[in-house]
Amino acid sequence: MSISVSELPDSAITLARAEADHPHSAIVTFGPDRPLKLDAGTELSPFQIAYQTYGTLNAARSNAVLLCHALTGDQHAANINPVTGKPGWWETMVGPGKPIDTERFFIIASNVLGGCMGTTGPSSLNPATGQPYGLDLPVVTIRDMVRAQSMLIDHLGIERLLAVVGGSMGGMQVLQWAASYPERVFAAMPIATGARHSAQNIAYHEVGRQAIMADPDWRGGRYLAEGTSPRRGLSVARMAAHITYMSDSSLHRKFGRRLQDRDGHTFSFDADFQVESYLRYQGEAFVGRFDANSYLYVTRAMDYFDLAADYGGVLANAFKGTKTRFCLVSFTSDWLFPTADSRAVVHALNAAGAPVSFAEVETDKGHDAFLLEEPELFAITRGFLDSAARATGVA
Amino acid sequence: MSISVSELPDSAITLARAEADHPHSAIVTFGPDRPLKLDAGTELSPFQIAYQTYGTLNAARSNAVLLCHALTGDQHAANINPVTGKPGWWETMVGPGKPIDTERFFIIASNVLGGCMGTTGPSSLNPATGQPYGLDLPVVTIRDMVRAQSMLIDHLGIERLLAVVGGSMGGMQVLQWAASYPERVFAAMPIATGARHSAQNIAYHEVGRQAIMADPDWRGGRYLAEGTSPRRGLSVARMAAHITYMSDSSLHRKFGRRLQDRDGHTFSFDADFQVESYLRYQGEAFVGRFDANSYLYVTRAMDYFDLAADYGGVLANAFKGTKTRFCLVSFTSDWLFPTADSRAVVHALNAAGAPVSFAEVETDKGHDAFLLEEPELFAITRGFLDSAARATGVA
Numbered sequence: 001m002s003i004s005v006s007e008l009p010d011s012a013i014t015l016a017r018a019e020a021d022h023p024h025s026a027i028v029t030f031g032p033d034r035p036l037k038l039d040a041g042t043e044l045s046p047f048q049i050a051y052q053t054y055g056t057l058n059a060a061r062s063n064a065v066l067l068c069h070a071l072t073g074d075q076h077a078a079n080i081n082p083v084t085g086k087p088g089w090w091e092t093m094v095g096p097g098k099p100i101d102t103e104r105f106f107i108i109a110s111n112v113l114g115g116c117m118g119t120t121g122p123s124s125l126n127p128a129t130g131q132p133y134g135l136d137l138p139v140v141t142i143r144d145m146v147r148a149q150s151m152l153i154d155h156l157g158i159e160r161l162l163a164v165v166g167g168s169m170g171g172m173q174v175l176q177w178a179a180s181y182p183e184r185v186f187a188a189m190p191i192a193t194g195a196r197h198s199a200q201n202i203a204y205h206e207v208g209r210q211a212i213m214a215d216p217d218w219r220g221g222r223y224l225a226e227g228t229s230p231r232r233g234l235s236v237a238r239m240a241a242h243i244t245y246m247s248d249s250s251l252h253r254k255f256g257r258r259l260q261d262r263d264g265h266t267f268s269f270d271a272d273f274q275v276e277s278y279l280r281y282q283g284e285a286f287v288g289r290f291d292a293n294s295y296l297y298v299t300r301a302m303d304y305f306d307l308a309a310d311y312g313g314v315l316a317n318a319f320k321g322t323k324t325r326f327c328l329v330s331f332t333s334d335w336l337f338p339t340a341d342s343r344a345v346v347h348a349l350n351a352a353g354a355p356v357s358f359a360e361v362e363t364d365k366g367h368d369a370f371l372l373e374e375p376e377l378f379a380i381t382r383g384f385l386d387s388a389a390r391a392t393g394v395a
Numbered sequence: 396m397s398i399s400v401s402e403l404p405d406s407a408i409t410l411a412r413a414e415a416d417h418p419h420s421a422i423v424t425f426g427p428d429r430p431l432k433l434d435a436g437t438e439l440s441p442f443q444i445a446y447q448t449y450g451t452l453n454a455a456r457s458n459a460v461l462l463c464h465a466l467t468g469d470q471h472a473a474n475i476n477p478v479t480g481k482p483g484w485w486e487t488m489v490g491p492g493k494p495i496d497t498e499r500f501f502i503i504a505s506n507v508l509g510g511c512m513g514t515t516g517p518s519s520l521n522p523a524t525g526q527p528y529g530l531d532l533p534v535v536t537i538r539d540m541v542r543a544q545s546m547l548i549d550h551l552g553i554e555r556l557l558a559v560v561g562g563s564m565g566g567m568q569v570l571q572w573a574a575s576y577p578e579r580v581f582a583a584m585p586i587a588t589g590a591r592h593s594a595q596n597i598a599y600h601e602v603g604r605q606a607i608m609a610d611p612d613w614r615g616g617r618y619l620a621e622g623t624s625p626r627r628g629l630s631v632a633r634m635a636a637h638i639t640y641m642s643d644s645s646l647h648r649k650f651g652r653r654l655q656d657r658d659g660h661t662f663s664f665d666a667d668f669q670v671e672s673y674l675r676y677q678g679e680a681f682v683g684r685f686d687a688n689s690y691l692y693v694t695r696a697m698d699y700f701d702l703a704a705d706y707g708g709v710l711a712n713a714f715k716g717t718k719t720r721f722c723l724v725s726f727t728s729d730w731l732f733p734t735a736d737s738r739a740v741v742h743a744l745n746a747a748g749a750p751v752s753f754a755e756v757e758t759d760k761g762h763d764a765f766l767l768e769e770p771e772l773f774a775i776t777r778g779f780l781d782s783a784a785r786a787t788g789v790a
Contacts, residue, residue: 139664197652207638215609235609236606257591268534272698279601335643
């Protein structure tokens with residue numbers, strides 16, 4: 001727990017770096033004939049999407065479930081992550097007999113556009129220059145991410161998804177899927193999310209971006225080409241963000257004011273408290289698996305997300321005439337996407353006449369609850385998918 | 396709103412720097428005969444305290460009110476700040492006819508130990524080396540700050556303070572005053588504070604410290620001697636902290652998702668949103684008036700604060716037999732020092748049999764409410780001080 005950023009082995013960075021172009025995943029590449037139209041007004045071409053699948057697509061191609069990952073997630077939802085060597089981010093949720101059951105469903109998880117795990121992002125090689133894109137990659141949006149995913153779903157020969165499921169930024173993608181492609185989404189499950197990013201959330205993202213861009217090793221975004229790495233800035237960004245993923249009470253329960261391997265205060269700026277040591281560790285571990293420019297791009301995509309804005313400022317219009325069935329989940333101690341954000345979506349869905357259920361789960365685990373052992377979330381997910389499967393004749 | 400840190404005039408830094416040793420304030424210097432005993436186990440000598448006073452001490456020396464400032468405050472509570480040129484941090488509260496009435500009370504405000512506005516801190520010259528202390532200054536605690544203040548009060552010839560008043564870290568000092576010198580405090584008013592720093596608050600401070608220490612211009616704390624300035628790190632630290640001083644709803648009310656001087660998203664990492672522009676401005680302005688090492692010291696003092704720990708883990712013991720009367724105030728939207736923190740102090744005071752009143756003020760302004768136009772806070776303060784004055788025969 002006490003390694004400093006500067007001691008992080010370069011090999012970890014190198015490992016992560018290799019995933020950007022040559023991931024340990026399936027890849028689909030879209031050539032010049034299939035450019036990706038971006039909200040920024042330009043086109044991206046060629047580009048690639050890295051993805052994982054679990055389970056088997058049935059003959060009717062009707063049992064596909066798309067998982068959308070959060071800010072720093074990736075396509076490795078339910079397999080060992082090739083960079084960290086740790087279980088996938090949703091291995092509690094996805095697997096044989098688990099709520100998102102790999103024995104029943106064909107589950108797809110792709111890395112988002114702008115990411116760093118194999119889908120085109122700022123650390124990918126720009127074919128025009130032979131150098132990593134850096135900031136030459138246009139800024140992307142949640143809608144761009146979803147547009148790219150729809151091309152992957154086309155490629156997989158799937159007309160309609162049984163369900164699209166995701167938490168946090170993943171939930172934003174779920175909402176965007178339902179708005180952009182209502183006929184392709186039978187059931188949508190946005191968890192711990194909202195239809196737009198709040199001022200406070202934008203503020204936290206801006207702190208993270210400023211921390212990265214303040215690091216001299218960021219080099220105006222050209223650190224990969226110049227052989228540096230803005231580790232310290234990225235680590236600080238992660239530390240600041242990490243606090244927002246937990247609740248005050250979960251931090252208190254986990255750490256309180258307990259000291260780290262010492263009997264008293266050292267009267268120094270060492271990590272005296274366990275919570276300091278934990279945070280430093282979180283920052284350092286993140287640097288080994290995530291690209292700093294990707295952090296800029298993906299946070300920016302979340303900040304720009306405002307679904308109602310694309311529909312004349314009326315969120316209900318985003319879901320007008322939809323036949324998609326929705327299930328929303330929020331967590332009582334989530335202050336990043338508080339229940340009010342989910343309720344606003346529920347109200348819009350009600351106004352649009354969409355079938356919607358909503359559960360607020362009582363937990364002290366904060367925003368991160370969607371990634372953790374949360375039996376009520378598991379039960380809700382299982383029930384919702386089971387119901388969708390029965391309604392569509394999936395065994 | 397769009398200046399960048401690097402464009403900040405050096406003159407601002409120079410101005411702030413000069414205050415460390417030669418402030419625009421009264422100073423009292425304690426020589427080798429009066430060393431300050433520190434909780435770190437060492438002594439500080441010589442040292443100086445910079446302070447401001449407002450109003451006139453009465454003949455009975457019974458109308459003195461001590462104001463304790465918060466993390467980044469200073470002694471300039473009710474006069475134009477010599478560095479920023481702006482009104483003092485509590486000019487709404489302190490003045491002729493105001494709740495803390497300069498026509499009635501003799502009001503003292505001193506810069507805290509570890510600060511950068513004239514009381515000995517890391518940017519002060521170390522007489523042993525002729526260079527700024529930097530990290531050679533021992534880490535100080537809230538109790539050390541209060542011990543130093545008690546020496547100032549001695550110097551001013553005041554036996555007993557009519558009241559000690561302060562918010563946030565100032566409130567911690569108020570509690571420490573009441574615990575350390577009960578016979579010297581007739582009335583104590585801790586606002587928006589707690590008897591110990593929570594894990595979440597320690598976590599936020601640690602992010603700020605890491606941001607500063609990650610800045611290569613910090614130079615291991617020797618930036619003043621080496622002629623650099625960790626502006627970027629300090630700016631990021633301030634941005635992260637500033638969010639915690641406001642509430643989600645006040646940020647929403649002030650900024651929402653409004654754009655800054657533009658009609659649409661720029662698809663860049665500029666400050667598109669007003670809240671981003673505001674935060675950058677807050678970070679930049681802070682760099683011009685505050686010392687990075689002081690930020691480390693003063694946040695550390697808050698983190699170490701745990702009043703009960705000095706009294707066998709029982710907070711009530713800190714106030715055993717006290718005759719001080721207390722008035723606590725919290726704010727509904729303050730998530731840094733939520734009402735529960737004040738209630739814990741109230742319970743301890745009840746257990747100690749101390750006279751205590753408590754008010755939770757309904758406001759959406761967050762932690763910063765104690766510094767803002769908050770009529771209910773003004774009324775409570777006026778009433779509490781008036782009652783203390785009447786009880787002690789102050790006109």
